[in-house]
Amino acid sequence: MSIENYTDLISIAKNEPNPQRLLFVFAKAVLPDDATPEEKAAFEQGEGGALDPILCVDKTPDEAASFATLVAEAETTGHSWDIAFVSAMSGHAGQALNSDECVQPLNMMVEQIRLGKISQFLAMSREGEFIEIY
Template sequence: MFYSGTVGEKVAVTDAVEKRMYDNDFDAMIAEGLRSEVPQRLLLVLLKVEMSDQVATDKSSGTLTPVMVNDIELTSRVSRKALMDEADGVGHPWDMIMASTVENKGGKAPTGDDANPLLEKMAGDVLQGRDLTAYAVFDRSGNRLVVNTGPDG
């Protein structure tokens, strides 16, 4: 049985030393996953943002649409730049990347087949307008974003 590990608050870069070590929050998330003793798989959903005609006074609003899902074994070869370059090479325009990790409770690395149901859930959560706080959402520069869903989000 697999469970979806939330990257959430655990990867927030608040320590001054860590801020110097990583260029952005996405790199910090990868580093956090690599520090784990349990092999992990990185789950990614590329999102397109369509801004609404009505923009609230102090915040932007719009629609998120998943354009591609992917999973990759989390190894030291994984980098934000390589992932972004690969995503750009697919040809689907995207604005944000939603990420999570999965690990096998038995200590064995999860496979792509193991990740598929979780990727479908992530994309489905976006399409259904569900709460996305269980996932980390980043802009193209790797900076962490807060995404509110629902009529007030």
């Protein structure tokens, strides 16, 4: 089964043999301080820039069943974001991972996003649509 939307993601995660933990990193598109005039113009048109991870959280598929609920929770932090990245971690021998076991992988995910190495993550718009970033 391919993942076409957020509902598919949750459904697949729930049906994995071992319990899944979903890792979310919310990022804001920013313009670097040393941007050229051309880069500034492109950014104003919604292109280019850099991704600044501002929030991260791990959730079980049940805790993240609705993208609207996830967005509402992110909004309570007061941080503005443009893109949500998601990855998954599998439990072991039928046991789910706990949040403590997700700290290092979340930190690694944040660092990968800062470095622009995002191809291994699913990316979603604020509306919950999967997007491709080039």
